[in-house]
Amino acid sequence: MLLIDDEDLQVKEIPIGLVGYGTIGQGVAAILELNGQQIARKLGAKLYLKHVIEKYPDRNFDIPIDKNIVSSELDVLLRDPTVKVAIELVGGTTVAKDIVKKLIMSGKHVVTANKALLAHYGQELFELARKYDKCIAFEASCGGGIPLVESIRRGLLANDIKAIFGILNGTCNYILTSMSKEGKDYATALSEAQAQGFAEADPTFDVKGIDTSHKLAILSSMAFGQAVPIESISAEGIDGIQIQDINYGKELGYVMKLLAIGIKEDDGITARVHPAFVSKDDPLALVSGPFNAVSVYGNAVGHTMFYGRGAGRMPTASAVLSDVIDIILGNALQTFKQVSVLPDMTLPAPIKPIDDITSRYYMRLMVVDKPGVMAEFTNILGKHDISLSAVIQREESQEAQVVPVVVLTHKAREGNMQTAITEIEKLESVAERPVCIRVVDQYPEFT
Amino acid sequence: MLLIDDEDLQVKEIPIGLVGYGTIGQGVAAILELNGQQIARKLGAKLYLKHVIEKYPDRNFDIPIDKNIVSSELDVLLRDPTVKVAIELVGGTTVAKDIVKKLIMSGKHVVTANKALLAHYGQELFELARKYDKCIAFEASCGGGIPLVESIRRGLLANDIKAIFGILNGTCNYILTSMSKEGKDYATALSEAQAQGFAEADPTFDVKGIDTSHKLAILSSMAFGQAVPIESISAEGIDGIQIQDINYGKELGYVMKLLAIGIKEDDGITARVHPAFVSKDDPLALVSGPFNAVSVYGNAVGHTMFYGRGAGRMPTASAVLSDVIDIILGNALQTFKQVSVLPDMTLPAPIKPIDDITSRYYMRLMVVDKPGVMAEFTNILGKHDISLSAVIQREESQEAQVVPVVVLTHKAREGNMQTAITEIEKLESVAERPVCIRVVDQYPEFT
Numbered sequence: 007m008l009l010i011d012d013e014d015l016q017v018k019e020i021p022i023g024l025v026g027y028g029t030i031g032q033g034v035a036a037i038l039e040l041n042g043q044q045i046a047r048k049l050g051a052k053l054y055l056k057h058v059i060e061k062y063p064d065r066n067f068d069i070p071i072d073k074n075i076v077s078s079e080l081d082v083l084l085r086d087p088t089v090k091v092a093i094e095l096v097g098g099t100t101v102a103k104d105i106v107k108k109l110i111m112s113g114k115h116v117v118t119a120n121k122a123l124l125a126h127y128g129q130e131l132f133e134l135a136r137k138y139d140k141c142i143a144f145e146a147s148c149g150g151g152i153p154l155v156e157s158i159r160r161g162l163l164a165n166d167i168k169a170i171f172g173i174l175n176g177t178c179n180y181i182l183t184s185m186s187k188e189g190k191d192y193a194t195a196l197s198e199a200q201a202q203g204f205a206e207a208d209p210t211f212d213v214k215g216i217d218t219s220h221k222l223a224i225l226s227s228m229a230f231g232q233a234v235p236i237e238s239i240s241a242e243g244i245d246g247i248q249i250q251d252i253n254y255g256k257e258l259g260y261v262m263k264l265l266a267i268g269i270k271e272d273d274g275i276t277a278r279v280h281p282a283f284v285s286k287d288d289p290l291a292l293v294s295g296p297f298n299a300v301s302v303y304g305n306a307v308g309h310t311m312f313y314g315r316g317a318g319r320m321p322t323a324s325a326v327l328s329d330v331i332d333i334i335l336g337n338a339l340q341t342f343k344q345v346s347v348l349p350d351m352t353l354p355a356p357i358k359p360i361d362d363i364t365s366r367y368y369m370r371l372m373v374v375d376k377p378g379v380m381a382e383f384t385n386i387l388g389k390h391d392i393s394l395s396a397v398i399q400r401e402e403s404q405e406a407q408v409v410p411v412v413v414l415t416h417k418a419r420e421g422n423m424q425t426a427i428t429e430i431e432k433l434e435s436v437a438e439r440p441v442c443i444r445v446v447d448q449y450p451e452f453t
Numbered sequence: 454m455l456l457i458d459d460e461d462l463q464v465k466e467i468p469i470g471l472v473g474y475g476t477i478g479q480g481v482a483a484i485l486e487l488n489g490q491q492i493a494r495k496l497g498a499k500l501y502l503k504h505v506i507e508k509y510p511d512r513n514f515d516i517p518i519d520k521n522i523v524s525s526e527l528d529v530l531l532r533d534p535t536v537k538v539a540i541e542l543v544g545g546t547t548v549a550k551d552i553v554k555k556l557i558m559s560g561k562h563v564v565t566a567n568k569a570l571l572a573h574y575g576q577e578l579f580e581l582a583r584k585y586d587k588c589i590a591f592e593a594s595c596g597g598g599i600p601l602v603e604s605i606r607r608g609l610l611a612n613d614i615k616a617i618f619g620i621l622n623g624t625c626n627y628i629l630t631s632m633s634k635e636g637k638d639y640a641t642a643l644s645e646a647q648a649q650g651f652a653e654a655d656p657t658f659d660v661k662g663i664d665t666s667h668k669l670a671i672l673s674s675m676a677f678g679q680a681v682p683i684e685s686i687s688a689e690g691i692d693g694i695q696i697q698d699i700n701y702g703k704e705l706g707y708v709m710k711l712l713a714i715g716i717k718e719d720d721g722i723t724a725r726v727h728p729a730f731v732s733k734d735d736p737l738a739l740v741s742g743p744f745n746a747v748s749v750y751g752n753a754v755g756h757t758m759f760y761g762r763g764a765g766r767m768p769t770a771s772a773v774l775s776d777v778i779d780i781i782l783g784n785a786l787q788t789f790k791q792v793s794v795l796p797d798m799t800l801p802a803p804i805k806p807i808d809d810i811t812s813r814y815y816m817r818l819m820v821v822d823k824p825g826v827m828a829e830f831t832n833i834l835g836k837h838d839i840s841l842s843a844v845i846q847r848e849e850s851q852e853a854q855v856v857p858v859v860v861l862t863h864k865a866r867e868g869n870m871q872t873a874i875t876e877i878e879k880l881e882s883v884a885e886r887p888v889c890i891r892v893v894d895q896y897p898e899f900t
Contacts, residue, residue, distance in 0.1 A: 037753045041613050048610060048678055048793055145608070151754035153600075153608025160784075161592070161600025163495060164774035166488050231495055289739050289760060297756075306484050306771040307598035309744075310761035313736060314754060320899075324753040327611035335791050337607075337784040344782050346495055452767075 018046070020334055021056035023083040023114065025105055026095035027076070030119055030146070031058070032069040033323030034093065039069075049331065057083040080105060084112040091333050093326055094118040099126050106131055110140050115339065117329040119146035119322055125220035125236040128227075132342075132350040141342035143329035148221040149174060149298045151321030152314035153328065158229050158302060159345060165304025167229040169449045172266040174221040176296035176317040177212035178244050180204040182252070182262055182281075183294045191249045204296055214243035215279040218266045226268030226277050229302065231347045232355035234268065234277050240360045242280040251370055251441055254398070254412045255283045260368070261291040265446060266300075274358030282446040283368055301449070308451040361421030366395070366445040368414055371430065372437040375409045379435040386429045387415070390422035408437045414445065465493070467781055468503035470530040470561065472552055473542035474523070477566055477593070478505070479516040480770030481540065486516075496778065504530040527552060531559040538780050540773055541565040546573050553578055557587050562786065564776040566593035566769055572667035572683045575674075579789075579797040588789035590776035595668040596621060596745045598768030599761035600775065605676050605749060606792060612751025614676040616896045619713040621668040623743035623764040624659035625691050627651040629699070629709055629728075630741045638696045651743055661690035662726040665713045673715030673724050676749065678794045679802035681715065681724050687807045689727040698817055698888055701845070701859045702730045707815070708738040712893060713747075721805030729893040730815055748896070755898040808868030813842070813892040815861055818877065819884040822856045826882040833876045834862070837869040855884045861892065 024031055038053060046052040063076045092114040096102045102123050109116050124147055135142050145155045173179050181195045199205035211217045223236040244264050252262050260283035268277045284290050289311050293299040298316025303309055315321035332338040373379045396414040431439045471478055493499040510523045539561040543549045549570050556563050571594055582589050592602045620626050628642045646652035658664045670683040691711050699709050707730035715724045731737050736758050740746040745763025750756055762768035779785040820826045843861040878886045
């Protein structure tokens with residue numbers, strides 16, 4: 007079921023529509039320029055951009071484009087029935103949603119990298135596409151250039167997927183890596199990331215964990231075959247992280263990462279995004295700078311991990327084009343229609359409240375250095391069934407009135423931990439709200 | 454182009470043929486038992502084993518099977534036209550080749566995990582399959598359960614793939630890991646691997662690098678879109694590796710791995726398998742025990758890595774079933790026919806002789822501890838354009854007549870290095886042939 011019919015095959019030229027000629031859109035043009043011949047040799051068909059729809063068609067582009075194919079009018083693309091595949095790279099969830107709907111209704115398969123759009127409106131858009139016998143392909147929405155979506159959806163289809171652990175935001179990983187490796191504080195690391203192009207001028211979406219949540223909603227819904235709504239994902243970002251906690255963690259053998267975690271258990275699915283300490287021996291610990299990686303645990307395959315650049319012009323455009331090609335091969339539509347793992351085809355996941363998860367915890371308390379303080383807060387922890395596995399108290403200079411105490415706990419219930427922290431904060435001997443970072447152990451492979 | 458026609462869809466039961474009920478074959482049955490319901494829900498169709506062909510049908514199996522579907526006669530499967538997908542898990546290259554041909558000629562798509570068969574006879578078998586409009590799917594042939602073949606073939610199709618670096622043999626990686634982490638010598642590590650089921654009674658195929666070469670032939674042919682014949686791959690195994698070299702390497706910041714390396718350069722393709730030192734910061738360095746991983750470098754996507762269990766019953770069966778499902782979806786045939794990267798559809802790769810590659814080298818010489826020795830062998834290296842970046846000479850006990858000298862070189866030509874080693878070996882002050890391990894730096898991402 008090749009999308010290109012025999013007539014097309016003869017001419018061997020396949021027109022593509024592109025909406026949004028920004029960073030990634032220009033990457034698509036750049037790859038077609040760079041690798042077009044090779045792709046044509048592999049596919050027996052040449053892809054070319056027939057229409058580029060761009061709001062500001064007259065601005066200067068890094069990757070030059072034939073002005074004759076550029077227009078600010080979406081209708082030019084919608085009205086051309088020869089174009090059967092269109093790429094949406096506008097971003098955001100308002101205009102982009104409207105564009106995707108129009109593209110589908112005008113009879114085009116859609117490729118998008120827009121995770122916010124799919125996390126919020128995936129169900130509605132997938133339904134619409136099905137109605138028109140079209141597909142939406144979205145490999146580029148999660149993990150940039152990593153062939154992640156299709157590996158989970160098809161490559162691991164025979165598995166009952168038990169858990170995914172992802173580093174899914176290059177900005178956060180870049181910042182945490184430079185804090186960890188170069189000892190920079192958060193503000194310095196952020197502004198350097200901005201200067202290097204690894205963080206936006208307004209980094210809120212990234213550093214607050216929102217972008218990561220979008221990706222987790224998409225991936226966990228697909229992995230578990232149950233709809234995990236974006237609203238059910240609890241998210242904490244990295245903007246409150248202090249360098250001293252990264253350093254204490256390092257001494258204890260841990261590396262801090264912003265993790266997207268989806269776990270399927272008998273009593274429900276947890277989906278959460280938060281800073282976490284992972285062991286330095288966990289393969290995720292080696293994922294540095296702007297790189298992304300996702301560990302996926304299947305009940306047959308065990309632990310698999312997918313690693314690569316999670317953002318950037320060329321890597322993301324690589325994933326966009328892999329979708330375009332998969333649509334042309336007829337595979338994408340087939341998968342979209344026949345593999346019932348997308349949120350419009352599955353039941354909502356039973357969500358386990360975050361208070362009910364269990365975790366080990368790292369906690370740093372700033373305490374007044376006097377006898378009996380330790381007993382005060384360990385009593386509170388004990389009362390809530392939280393036991394300690396390690397305590398570090400450094401000798402500070404004699405003048406210090408307030409000193410840090412770092413503790414590691416055994417597994418405890420999240421709800422209990424949060425209650426304990428609130429109680430500990432109220433102690434007179436405790437100077438500020440304790441810092442609490444979840445310690446995420448490697449998932450057991452075959453259980 | 455669903456393989457299952459409408460009539461099949463109604464009954465929603467898809468019969469599968471399986472040839473060879475050994476370790477992996479029983480894994481296929483185990484997964485269908487364990488995850489069959491879930492797969493059926495995702496696919497809207499239930500897979501079941503209709504015929505299991507097994508040479509010794511009366512032996513005891515770990516995974517019990519209905520005796521009524523087991524036969525020692527291949528013909529039972531060949532003569533059943535309702536079975537459109539068959540799995541070959543016999544292994545070897547003689548009987549298996551005959552079986553695959555018969556399956557294709559009787560109108561069945563074939564799934565195989567047999568890397569030796571494909572490395573030696575892929576071209577012939579792929580041609581035959583094309584003639585009969587059938588496909589051969591082989592995700593399980595390389596990297597066990599890792600969705601590797603399809604990630605390279607489809608996920609990265611828009612890339613000009615420049616290089617692949619793989620840890621592709623779980624036996625070797627298990628042995629090297631226990632040598633490195635537990636200080637065991639090769640013989641001890643091997644016999645422990647055998648006791649644990651991670652090495653065969655006759656480990657030749659694994660430890661000599663032959664199995665890894667088969668996988669490299671398959672992956673590099675596909676990655677580069679040029680046929681890389683198994684005969685063109687130079688292979689060294691791990692059976693000569695001494696623990697002291699692993700330890701010296703570790704002191705210098707390196708971890709030893711058996712690497713499969715395929716690199717595409719302007720003057721040709723190199724494909725080689727040998728023990729190598731990789732930096733402890735290279736993500737491949739963290740791949741421990743029976744795990745496999747492959748780093749793939751594309752000119753658009755940059756560095757990607759795929760990690761997981763490279764062998765074993767359930768992981769390999771997971772990949773086998775992903776192929777079965779991809780055939781049922783109609784995708785596998787479409788990819789097989791339309792993506793021209795398999796050796797029967799491409800030109801032979803221009804192979805660059807191994808003598809012409811350049812590498813950095815680790816070398817250990819056992820020298821007589823007297824003045825002037827260093828000058829002797831460094832003169833020889835210099836004569837062949839090999840310069841040193843580091844020299845380590847330990848003070849040994851006064852009685853030692855022969856002491857180790859470890860050197861690291863800058864980049865040098867392989868042919869020169871081999872000539873130099875032969876000349877150095879002849880020096881009177883050198884007690885034995887120097888040990889030489891290539892140091893493989895991380896590939897530059899965007900060049």
